[in-house]
Amino acid sequence: MPITDEELIAAAAQALNPRQLADGSWVADVGAALEAVDGQIFTGASIGGYLAVCAEQSAFTQLVSTTSPRIRRVVAVWRDPADGVLHVLPPCGRCREFMRVLDQANLDAQVILGPDHTRSLAELLPLPGWHAEAVERSRG
Structure with missing residues (x-):
């Protein structure tokens, strides 16, 4: 039986283990969970x-x-240390492209953006794939 978006968000939250490194950067302050096409x-x-x-x-x-690198859903979360509130984060542009490159079928994957808010990866990636427009005319 498939898990709900809420359960996938909770799984991402379980991956959180925030701590600050000596250089000031953070480790495990953002957690993610993804559901493969096989569940x-x-x-x-x-x-x-x-x-x-x-x-x-x-x-x-x-x-x-x-x-397989094919996914059905993905979510990332961050917990605000000031008030303890859990937030769902959209994937950054690099991650969006990363998911697309791993498998073009991931464009159909659902990205959870909130408890009741999802979009397909394709909707979050304008012009997915190679796009090139000629600047000059052929010199042939």
């Missing part, structure tokens, strides 16, 4: 600093080592 759930946490690894990418490393 398996994978989670990951962010690694900050100048060599950043996003939480979504961390979850994808588990996914691709276990099954």
